[in-house]
Amino acid sequence: MIKxxxxxxxACGLSGVGLILAFMGYDLSLLLFVAAYLLRPALHEFGLAGQYVDERQLEIHSRSGNLAFIIVMLSIVGMVFWRIADGQSVGELHTLIGIGLAARALxxxxxxxxxxKAGVxxxxxxxxxxxxxxxxDGGFSIVSAFGIAIGLVIVGFGQLGRKFPRIISIALAALAVALIFFSDLLQFRxxxxxxxxxxxxxxxxxxxxxxxxxxxEEEVVSARVRSIVFGSLGIGAATVFALLLIIGSGEVHSRGKRVFVPEGETTEVQGVSCTGQIEYYQNGNLEFCRLAREDTLSGQSLPAGTGVHFTEDGLFNWCMLQEDTEIQGYLTRGExxxxxxxxxxxxQVRTVYLAEDQVIQGIPCAKFRFLSAVFWPVHGKNGGTYFHENGQLKYCELSEHYSVEGQxxxxxxxxRFDQDGKLVAKK
Amino acid sequence: MALREYYDKDSLLEMKTHLRRFRFHQGELSQLQIAEMVSVSRQTIVAIERGDYSPSVKLALLLARKLETTVEELFELEESDHD
Structure with missing residues (x-):
């Protein structure tokens, strides 16, 4: 049965490497197991499988792929409803649904x-x-109007592509390059x-x-060109995704060892109850881990599952919350x-990303809005809310029209405010 | 499951194959041998002979060439009444 x-x-080689990585405690092993399983259909779709896949296998791959896609999408939708019923946030699941549907349509x-026609x-x-x-995401404001205008300009580009396909093609390529560099996407956060x-x-x-x-119309794109071009696109997309997984997951760059503690088990590290992957500095101090149970760090109570990060000197400096959590009176985005x-x-809290609009020290501060933050290289706003060390509000983006000190x-x-609460500059 | 198409509201088309007969006529070729001759898996030949899979035009032409016959001799459509 197996050819x-x-x-x-x-595929066996990929699985073997995956097994070794799994034994060493690296989550990357999951990616390799999936890659091994999907290797044959993926290679065929990119025109690289050649004689290794026959037509009936292709039909089976195609039909089973369709069925699997439907099952996966319905499962994710089901998980969305369950998590909403449990009061948990579902942002990542929405992203998965979006990626699935967009990939299929594309x-x-x-x-x-x-x-x-496809390009348009x-x-x-x-x-x-x-x-x-x-x-x-954000209703109507100057920032959102700017974003909407860009969206409509892009739609216009698409329509112009019917008349001037080559020119628009080059313009879009330039737009993609600009987006990559101005948004600093090569950091793969x-x-x-x-x-x-x-x-x-x-x-x-x-x-x-x-x-x-x-x-x-009379010139047809040859199968070889199609395979090379779209195969390259597919490999490029897969590479980007892999880099996002690898580099993005390792945003906490451990310069020391890594230890893996299985889920459900706990180990105490320098007074912190940790589980999962634990990362250390070269000097042996704890750098990052996930809390195995609710814990209090620097006077701040944090729920189980929170990723906590320390400086090389052992000071707690930031965390990644698993769900929206109240931190020192501010409902803070998690997950x-x-x-x-x-x-x-x-x-004292330094930076939060508010989960809802909130009045802070009399100032109506806006919650984090993802799509506004996407344009931060243009307008310089990343959606965060910042505080001085004395607790004074330092920076936030307004959730409504407001006057401050007559402005x-x-x-x-x-x-922006200084440590005494005085307005620093108008933006 | 054989390929069936509704030709009109009252009849059903089924594809029948004589692949096994022609295999034996060509020196009792095995399913594996004919599969290797046309670069498909043995399971594909099995599925074609059972009527579970309709080959592409290219594969049908290849099979006919290797078995020294025509596509029309190898495969035929039969009408049957649908109740």
Whole structure:
């Protein structure tokens, strides 16, 4: 039943490496097991499997893939409802649903073979998606109007692609490059996942489709060119995703050893109850771990599962909450996007990402809005709320029109205060 | 499950294959041998002979060539009434 060919042995190799990594406690092993299982259908879809897959196997892969996709999507939707019922946040699950549906739509459009049409539809969808989610996420403000305008410009680009496919293709390629560099995406932070998956990759795909489809009707894109181009795109997307997983997961860069404690087991490290992967500095001090149970650090009570990080001197300096949690009176975002809630050495909160709009010291501060933060290289606002060491509000973005010290600010504007609470500058 | 198409509201088309007969006529070729000749798996040949899988035009032409016959001799469509 199992065909022993080069693909089979390659998959065995991947599984073998995965087993070794699993034994050493690395989560990356899961990625390798999945890659081994999907190697044959993936290679075929990128035109690289050649004689190793016959047509009936292809049909079975295709049909089982469709069924599996439906099952996975329904399972994620089910998990969304369960988590909502439990009062837990579901941001990451929404992202998974979005990635699944977008990937299916995008690949289906490309496979239909009408590249120019596919390019126009993909880029128009990107623009509409951007405009829609900015409205849903933040309502109407100067910042969101700017974002909506960009979304509509992108839709316009898409329509222009019908008449000037090559020019628009080049413009989109330039837009993707600009987005990568201005948003500093080459750092592959976890928070960049949505930007890569919903914007950069679709924009690049649209650019490629418009370029390929710019030939006149009688010229057909050869199968070899198709395989190379879309195979490269697929490998590129997979590489980006892998880098986001590897680098993003290791944003806590341990310069010392790593120890893995199985889930459900606890180990006390320098007074902290840790579980899962524990990372140390070279001097042996604890750098990062997840709390096995509720614990109090620098006077701050943190729930089990919180990722806690220490400086090399042993001071607790930031944490990653697993769910929205009240920290020193501020409901703080947790779970997806890797929110780092920061603390001063003596325990006062330094940085939070608010889970809801909140009036802080009389100032109506806005909750974190993801799509506004995507444009931080343009407007300099990342959606965080900052405090001085004495507890005075230092910076926040307004949730409504407001006047401070006689100066009028609009919703979305950033306000800054010094340690005495005096306004520093208008933005 | 054999390939069935509704030709019109009153009839059903089924594909029948004579692949096994032609295999034996060509020196009693095994399923594995004919599979290797046309670069597919043995399971694919099994599925074709059972009527569970309809080969692509390319594969059907390849099979006909290797078995020194025509596609029409190897495969046929039979109408049957659907109640």
């Amino acid at each position: 022993r060919d080069k693909i089979f042995y390659s 690949t289906g459009l490309v496979m239909a073979g009408e590249y120019q 539809i993909i880029i128009s969808a990107v623009g509409l998606f951007l405009a829609l989610f900015i409205v849903l 976890r928070a960049d996942l949505t930007t890569w998956m919903f914007f950069v990759i679709p924009i690049v795909t649209s650019s490629v489709c418009l370029f390929l489809g710019s030939k006149n 997806g996007h890797g929110f780092m809630t920061e603390f001063y050495p003596k325990g 009028r600010f609009r919703r979305g504007d950033a306000v």
